[in-house]
Amino acid sequence: MFPTLCWLAFVTVFVPVSNIGAEQPRTFESFAKPFLHHYCVDCHSSDTQEGNVALDGLVGVDVDNSALWKTIWEQVALKAMPPEGEEKPTLVERWELSTWITDQLQTAMQDRGGFHAHLKPDKGNHLDHGLLFGRIPEGLDPPSSPARLWRLHPQEHLTRLNGLINAEPAYDPKRPGLRTRGDHINPNEDGEVKVYYGLDRVIGWIGGTAAYAAAITGFPPVLTSENYHGLRSYADLYSVNGAEATQIANNAENILRFMAYGPDAEPYQFADDVREIDQKYKHGDLRGLAQSLFYGKSTKRPLTPVYDLMAEDGVTDERLVAAVDFLFESLTGRPPTKAETRQYLALVKDAIADLGKQEGVILGLAPIFLDRDALFRPELVEHGEPDEFGRIMLSGQELALAINAALSYIEPDEALKQAVATGRLKTREDVRREVDRMLTDDSFRKPRVLQFFREFFDYDRAGYVCKDTKAMLAAGADVKPQTHYRTMFNMTAHTDRLVELILNEDKDVLHELLTTDRVVFDPNQDAPYFGEFVSSDPPPKDPDKKNAKKASRRVTIDPAELPKGEPIHVRVAQVIKSAKTVRALTSLPVEQRRGILTHPSWLVSHTDAMDNHAIMRGRWVRERLLGDAVPDVPITVDAMLPAEPGQTLRHRMRVTREEYCWKCHQKMDPLGLPFEMYNHLGLYRTKEQDQPVDTRGEIIGSGDPDLDGPVDDALDMIDKLARSERVKQVFVRHAFRFWIGRNETINDAPVLQEAYRAYADNGGSMKSLIASLVTSDAYLFRKVETLRGQDRSATGSRTNR
Ligand code: HEC
Numbered sequence: 001m002f003p004t005l006c007w008l009a010f011v012t013v014f015v016p017v018s019n020i021g022a023e024q025p026r027t028f029e030s031f032a033k034p035f036l037h038h039y040c041v042d043c044h045s046s047d048t049q050e051g052n053v054a055l056d057g058l059v060g061v062d063v064d065n066s067a068l069w070k071t072i073w074e075q076v077a078l079k080a081m082p083p084e085g086e087e088k089p090t091l092v093e094r095w096e097l098s099t100w101i102t103d104q105l106q107t108a109m110q111d112r113g114g115f116h117a118h119l120k121p122d123k124g125n126h127l128d129h130g131l132l133f134g135r136i137p138e139g140l141d142p143p144s145s146p147a148r149l150w151r152l153h154p155q156e157h158l159t160r161l162n163g164l165i166n167a168e169p170a171y172d173p174k175r176p177g178l179r180t181r182g183d184h185i186n187p188n189e190d191g192e193v194k195v196y197y198g199l200d201r202v203i204g205w206i207g208g209t210a211a212y213a214a215a216i217t218g219f220p221p222v223l224t225s226e227n228y229h230g231l232r233s234y235a236d237l238y239s240v241n242g243a244e245a246t247q248i249a250n251n252a253e254n255i256l257r258f259m260a261y262g263p264d265a266e267p268y269q270f271a272d273d274v275r276e277i278d279q280k281y282k283h284g285d286l287r288g289l290a291q292s293l294f295y296g297k298s299t300k301r302p303l304t305p306v307y308d309l310m311a312e313d314g315v316t317d318e319r320l321v322a323a324v325d326f327l328f329e330s331l332t333g334r335p336p337t338k339a340e341t342r343q344y345l346a347l348v349k350d351a352i353a354d355l356g357k358q359e360g361v362i363l364g365l366a367p368i369f370l371d372r373d374a375l376f377r378p379e380l381v382e383h384g385e386p387d388e389f390g391r392i393m394l395s396g397q398e399l400a401l402a403i404n405a406a407l408s409y410i411e412p413d414e415a416l417k418q419a420v421a422t423g424r425l426k427t428r429e430d431v432r433r434e435v436d437r438m439l440t441d442d443s444f445r446k447p448r449v450l451q452f453f454r455e456f457f458d459y460d461r462a463g464y465v466c467k468d469t470k471a472m473l474a475a476g477a478d479v480k481p482q483t484h485y486r487t488m489f490n491m492t493a494h495t496d497r498l499v500e501l502i503l504n505e506d507k508d509v510l511h512e513l514l515t516t517d518r519v520v521f522d523p524n525q526d527a528p529y530f531g532e533f534v535s536s537d538p539p540p541k542d543p544d545k546k547n548a549k550k551a552s553r554r555v556t557i558d559p560a561e562l563p564k565g566e567p568i569h570v571r572v573a574q575v576i577k578s579a580k581t582v583r584a585l586t587s588l589p590v591e592q593r594r595g596i597l598t599h600p601s602w603l604v605s606h607t608d609a610m611d612n613h614a615i616m617r618g619r620w621v622r623e624r625l626l627g628d629a630v631p632d633v634p635i636t637v638d639a640m641l642p643a644e645p646g647q648t649l650r651h652r653m654r655v656t657r658e659e660y661c662w663k664c665h666q667k668m669d670p671l672g673l674p675f676e677m678y679n680h681l682g683l684y685r686t687k688e689q690d691q692p693v694d695t696r697g698e699i700i701g702s703g704d705p706d707l708d709g710p711v712d713d714a715l716d717m718i719d720k721l722a723r724s725e726r727v728k729q730v731f732v733r734h735a736f737r738f739w740i741g742r743n744e745t746i747n748d749a750p751v752l753q754e755a756y757r758a759y760a761d762n763g764g765s766m767k768s769l770i771a772s773l774v775t776s777d778a779y780l781f782r783k784v785e786t787l788r789g790q791d792r793s794a795t796g797s798r799t800n801r
């Protein structure tokens, strides 16, 4: 049934892209051994064995010693070894050894599932910042990216499917924050990201909102990515496995049925007004079932060629072709070739011959959902002449899809399609013209840009941090735990809106995000969280001891009372139709909070069930703002803080002060502890355990001498960081990774420097930054010859952390 599944065997391919021009192959004997003997073996011979590591017996990289080489790579790349006071290799020497090791590990591990650690987004900083932003080494090959199949982002896939069954509203310039066609799908109040069938047509149901939520059907994203922190969609890291393909095929059939017939319901469930429906159909036993929903009579879903095909009797080639072509273009973003139309037409005709029209059309069209190009964006440059470096510029549909995907989740707009059709999308200038056009057009939805900020900041995790109920109450939350999670999902949507607002202004974007006093605020829900935690007092003395069991600590908080501000619209979960979309755009007291890192959405995203997670926050600052990294936690370390109820987190974290731990933890802990001025729900506090809260921290070894030094609290630290040029460059590095879909290499230095100039010279303009990246060689050029690498099985390339 699914001939197109052949892409399963042809998935992402590893490509070492870290080459400085052509050069002699480096071997262990000629290269790595002299390095280790010069810099390391004094302390790491079989006799000395510092840290239980002996390096003098090594004879190259193989499966058995791969773990050791991985540590050597991290220690050398992150400048942890040799220790202070010893002779140090230069940055270039470190870089050369690092790339040699990771290249060797890739080869050595080929038959063991491969080596991908260095390809992951959180290892991007293993390449030294100074090398990328310093003087560019001579003789670099010009930048390009490997020819590749880039699997769609789960949100992108879901948004396209949503477009088939739900007619989303057009852009409303008067209320720019509202849900609009092409926007990403927000989680519902329970945190599920789902597309629903027939939501816009529901006029009533039996039971309360919980019953409604159970009755309405939909589907979540099928494609997965690591549900963790950081960038989540690298070209190299994901494929589509067999289970996902099956799931997509099942969804495809349901989607097609809905496209053809609308909601799956009995005739009595449709009415102009819910009062017209006979009482006998409204009995409580139906609660939560599909039969408990009532729909308006008028059709709201998009009426597509699939509908037309099913609405009339019989089948004609014309109708079939229209349905095939429409589906193909909606799902892949481009019109099918003649051969593709023929292939899918033949499939659907065969299915109709076997099963009759009703079932045949549904099963016959479903394979289009599994077309390679409906799940991957091909950047294969199969046509065109390589330049002297073996690079070919993307062209035609591949180019159109690539620049469209820089901003959008749905198919290219008319203007871009026209540009391809009339041969006006060939040069870098053409790309620039189209990207500028799309960037300045507010009605052109840019969920991809918002997604970058979600992944860069990780403020969208707050609702997913499972809280201990007692710890939550003690920190000042509402008595109903659900309310907390709902508020967190809403606050994420509020932060989304603030990000979009700042993007629209396009001035000093990063600085503004880090320091703005503005906030999108719902006084009903958010006030406690943006407020102040005053005290937690022991239960009142109960002379009769009657209520001894019930008595609990009394928590006093001072909810935020912010100026009224102006109304602003936000996108909220679509499942409950009555959900209000108006919020207040107002300002926060600057002596308590400044910028996104002080908003509960970000703060709570970096907590655990019981308390703040200062290590995680510090790690965030280290990686995302300082452009540095910390080697992975050694497996021998029991990474647990002592459980000491009633002690401050800072006190419990004293264990990481041990010398062995501190060499890593000094890079994280002192950057996370300044956020102790907020409790683990994000409430501001001046006291902790009845003592003045200790919010001191320190920036250590940032690489920018102006930054290093003690800080009083989070606000002091944020102000310093927001002013730093290095921090802006690191932001640009992350934008590079997100848009180019891989970690930067030394060859990308010119692209990064140019992107940074574009950002800085245009007053901190994100639009200029994106335009620079999307018109760069790294974005536009692919190298085909490198596609020789091993091919990884579809499931095998899924990464685990
Ligand atoms: C002056 C002595 C000295 C030199 C030179 C030195 N090391 Fe070390 N190394 C140590 C000590 C001491 C430890 C154990 C304590 C620690 O991890 O800080 C260690 C630990 C290590 C570890 C284990 C790290 C861990 O977290 O488990 C590795 C790997 C390592 N060194 C690699 C190297 C490499 C590669 C070089 C050369 C580039 C090098 N060392 C140079 C002293 C040295």
Ligand code: HEC
Pocket: 615, 616, 619, 630, 631, 632, 633, 634, 637, 638, 639, 640, 641, 655, 656, 658, 660, 661, 662, 664, 665
């Ligand atoms: C080689 C570097 C390194 C060393 C040495 C190290 N850690 Fe860590 N540790 C890390 C990193 C990186 C993380 C962050 C992990 C994350 O974000 O998931 C971490 C996280 C932790 C955490 C938080 C775990 C959690 O997610 O709740 C604790 C607790 C911890 N380390 C304790 C220690 C202690 C105690 C020592 C010394 C015995 C130590 N670590 C040594 C790198 C190190």
